[in-house]
Amino acid sequence: xxxxxxxxxxxxxxxxxxxxxxxxxxxxxxxxxxxxxxxxxxxxxxxxxxxxxxxxxxxxxxxxxxxxxxxxxxxxxxxxxxxxxxxxxxxxxxxxxxxxxxxxxxxxxxxxxxxxxxxxxxxxxxxxxxxxxxxxxxxxxxxxxxxxxxxxxxxxxxxxxxxxxxxxxxxxxxxxxxxxxxxxxxxxxxxxxxxxxxxxxxxxxxxxxxxxxxxxxxxxxxxxxxxxxxxxxxxxxxxxxxxxxxxxxxxxxxxxxxxxxxxxxxxxxxxxxxxxxxxxxxxxxxxxxxxxxxxxxxxxxxxxxxxxxxxxxxxxxxxxxxxxxxxxxxxxxxxxxxxxxxxxxxxxxxxxxxxxxxxxxxxxxxxxxxxxxxxxxxxxxxxxxxxxxxxxxxxxxxxxxxxxxxxxxxxxxxxxxxxxxxxxxxxxxxxxxxxxxxxxxxxxxxxxxxxxxxxxxxxxxxxxxxxxxxxxxxxxxxxxxx
Amino acid sequence: xxxxxxxxxxxxxxxxxxxxxxxxxxxxxxxxxxxxxxxxxxxxxxxxxxxxxxxxxxxxxxxxxxxxxxxxxxxxxxxxxxxxxxxxxxxxxxxxxxxxxxxxxxxxxxxxxxxxxxxxxxxxxxxxxxxxxxxxxxxxxxxxxxxxxxxxxxxxxxxxxxxxxxxxxxxxxxxxxxxxxxxxxxxxxxxxxxxxxxxxxxxxxxxxxxxxxxxxxxxxxxxxxxxxxxxxxxxxxxxxxxxxxxxxxx
Numbered sequence: 001x002x003x004x005x006x007x008x009x010x011x012x013x014x015x016x017x018x019x020x021x022x023x024x025x026x027x028x029x030x031x032x033x034x035x036x037x038x039x040x041x042x043x044x045x046x047x048x049x050x051x052x053x054x055x056x057x058x059x060x061x062x063x064x065x066x067x068x069x070x071x072x073x074x075x076x077x078x079x080x081x082x083x084x085x086x087x088x089x090x091x092x093x094x095x096x097x098x099x100x101x102x103x104x105x106x107x108x109x110x111x112x113x114x115x116x117x118x119x120x121x122x123x124x125x126x127x128x129x130x131x132x133x134x135x136x137x138x139x140x141x142x143x144x145x146x147x148x149x150x151x152x153x154x155x156x157x158x159x160x161x162x163x164x165x166x167x168x169x170x171x172x173x174x175x176x177x178x179x180x181x182x183x184x185x186x187x188x189x190x191x192x193x194x195x196x197x198x199x200x201x202x203x204x205x206x207x208x209x210x211x212x213x214x215x216x217x218x219x220x221x222x223x224x225x226x227x228x229x230x231x232x233x234x235x236x237x238x239x240x241x242x243x244x245x246x247x248x249x250x251x252x253x254x255x256x257x258x259x260x261x262x263x264x265x266x267x268x269x270x271x272x273x274x275x276x277x278x279x280x281x282x283x284x285x286x287x288x289x290x291x292x293x294x295x296x297x298x299x300x301x302x303x304x305x306x307x308x309x310x311x312x313x314x315x316x317x318x319x320x321x322x323x324x325x326x327x328x329x330x331x332x333x334x335x336x337x338x339x340x341x342x343x344x345x346x347x348x349x350x351x352x353x354x355x356x357x358x359x360x361x362x363x364x365x366x367x368x369x370x371x372x373x374x375x376x377x378x379x380x381x382x383x384x385x386x387x388x389x390x391x392x393x394x395x396x397x398x399x400x401x402x403x404x405x406x407x408x409x410x411x412x413x414x415x416x417x418x419x420x421x422x423x424x425x426x427x428x429x430x431x432x433x434x435x436x437x438x439x440x441x442x443x444x445x446x447x448x449x450x451x452x453x454x455x456x457x458x459x460x461x462x463x464x465x466x467x468x469x470x471x472x473x474x475x476x477x478x479x480x481x482x
Numbered sequence: 483x484x485x486x487x488x489x490x491x492x493x494x495x496x497x498x499x500x501x502x503x504x505x506x507x508x509x510x511x512x513x514x515x516x517x518x519x520x521x522x523x524x525x526x527x528x529x530x531x532x533x534x535x536x537x538x539x540x541x542x543x544x545x546x547x548x549x550x551x552x553x554x555x556x557x558x559x560x561x562x563x564x565x566x567x568x569x570x571x572x573x574x575x576x577x578x579x580x581x582x583x584x585x586x587x588x589x590x591x592x593x594x595x596x597x598x599x600x601x602x603x604x605x606x607x608x609x610x611x612x613x614x615x616x617x618x619x620x621x622x623x624x625x626x627x628x629x630x631x632x633x634x635x636x637x638x639x640x641x642x643x644x645x646x647x648x649x650x651x652x653x654x655x656x657x658x659x660x661x662x663x664x665x666x667x668x669x670x671x672x673x674x675x676x677x678x679x680x681x682x683x684x685x686x687x688x689x690x691x692x693x694x695x696x697x698x699x700x701x702x703x704x705x706x707x708x709x710x711x712x713x714x715x716x717x718x719x720x721x722x723x724x725x726x727x728x729x730x731x732x
Contacts, residue, residue, distance in 0.1 A: 436553070438580065440587055444583065448575055448583065452572055
């Protein structure tokens with residue numbers, strides 16, 4: 001085990017070397033939401049007129065909508081007028097002065113994940129005035145990308161420098177009226193990431209939010225738009241294994257992916273927002289809309305996610321398989337421990353001919369947590385030769401947790417081949433005893449069994465991410481048994 | 483070596499082992515035979531530390547050290563190995579991973595460094611050759627989709643890698659055809675050594691045609707009712723267990 005953790009530590013260290021640059025020239029709008037607030041947000045970001053109109057349209061739609069209640073999650077009503085929709089980073093006076101003031105449990109976790117000391121302070125929200133040297137790395141990185149013609153920048157920069165691309169693709173996958181939180185996000189989103197990979201270009205490196213400059217605090221309403229032009233390929237990594245403290249309880253992001261003819265997008269997420277304490281207090285509500293559009297023939301979009309954080313997760317990364325022969329994939333590990341609630345899954349919409357989709361979902365519940373898989377496979381009448389395979393496995397640890405599976409299928413083409421397999425299992429006393437009899441501690445045995453359970457999904461993650469995800473899982477399930 | 487004195491154990495309030503005593507010397511091979519339900523598997527599991535069983539009296543020591551005080555993994559690291567009657571499947575975890583984790587857990591306990599990947603592979607290949615096993619075994623999920631014979635052979639491979647001081651093989655012969663039985667017996671014989679004690683738990687005499695025990699014990703109604711040399715096994719084969727049960731009750 002030691003070599004593995006050393007390896008991990010070096011990976012984590014390497015990644016965190018890159019650091020962040022934060023823009024602190026912002027001020028804060030008073031809480032509450034109305035058209036003036038939206039105008040103010042747009043004005044402060046110097047947005048062109050079309051963006052303001054787009055936001056206002058979304059806001060007016062949002063006003064007509066109701067908060068969804070169908071998910072298998074429970075939480076007190078959110079007061080949307082208590083949220084400040086344009087917030088400057090916390091002033092130093094409000095932050096913990098040093099790591100001594102931070103929850104020791106959080107620090108313990110950083111220790112186990114091998115997070116370097118200076119990074120711990122930033123993650124825990126401690127006021128630090130040192131700016132880490134990220135410039136050289138970032139420059140090399142940017143040079144390489146621009147040589148290839150890849151655009152990778154913050155959403156605000158994209159609005160400023162590539163308005164024609166933003167205008168063409170923004171909302172083309174997740175329209176403003178799509179759902180309550182998507183509408184809210186469309187009205188007030190603060191920032192996010194933008195990627196454009198030109199025709200025939202294979203992006204020379206994996207793009208990670210870690211490298212994104214000047215957009216570290218994108219806050220609660222993040223917007224991501226990725227466009228892979230014909231014949232291009234890009235792999236995008238989102239998230240962070242270290243548990244991040246955040247003052248905002250509600251997070252409602254929107255991610256849109258567009259794959260044109262023969263293009264492929266691989267989108268990997270490790271989500272580890274603060275899940276709340278052992279009683280479930282103070283965790284993040286993560287209500288995300290993620291959708292990919294396989295717009296061209298032979299295109300492919302693959303979602304891989306490892307979800308261990310947040311008090312409540314409500315998330316269904318989906319694929320619209322519009323192009324003929326297009327391929328959609330969804331690989332997911334969702335872990336819920338203590339009082340966490342997760343309602344996650346995917347939607348695969350088959351429109352083009354000979355489209356195929358694969359869904360592999362692994363849900364792990366421990367403590368008093370509730371974990372739900374919710375998936376839709378929809379085959380439209382014109383989608384001749386459509387195929388889907390869904391595999392949905394749940395693992396229960398302990399007696400007070402729950403796993404729920406809600407598979408929906410709407411098949412309107414007689415020739416479609418749709419398969420669904422579902423299993424629910426427990427870590428058995430026999431498995432544990434077997435491993436312990438071979439000399440493994442109970443904790444190592446649980447970790448090994450859980451990692452085995454998740455293997456098919458971890459295999460889909462980029463190497464570095466996979467190692468981190470494995471360690472993260474171990475930490476997330478600590479104390480789940482015994 | 484292994485000393486069991488006046489051991490009593492129960493499960494769910496029902497006493498399975500009554501006042502059982504048994505001594506196994508270093509380097510010896512003992513066979514424990516008996517009818518179904520006599521407590522053979524319970525004895526094996528109690529020695530290994532399964533917590534479903536409650537020890538209500540007596541002691542179990544290994545080279546003078548009290549085993550009953552230790553967790554199952556501590557007993558394993560002290561050199562107690564149990565070959566399971568029904569080895570469990572652990573989907574997605576490959577055999578090599580479990581083997582390496584097990585070897586390293588024991589090495590750590592002995593204050594040794596972790597085995598490196600090359601050394602591990604070399605050792606595993608050596609042991610597999612000894613047992614006539616295909617190397618593909620290493621990359622398969624632990625017992626996942628294994629045949630009965632493969633599962634039992636895998637147990638012997640684990641034993642060969644871990645080199646225990648005391649190996650208890652619980653019904654290792656059950657469910658095996660004659661070829662698999664011979665292969666498993668060959669493996670066990672190869673691991674006989676003056677430093678290692680082996681306890682074979684079996685219902686049938688058949689296994690003992692291939693592994694010659696130094697001592698044979700008959701367990702009935704939760705205690706040892708008769709001990710002898712290997713001729714006792716032959717006698718049991720001819721006469722069955724009933725005469726001993728009567729003797730024990732009478």
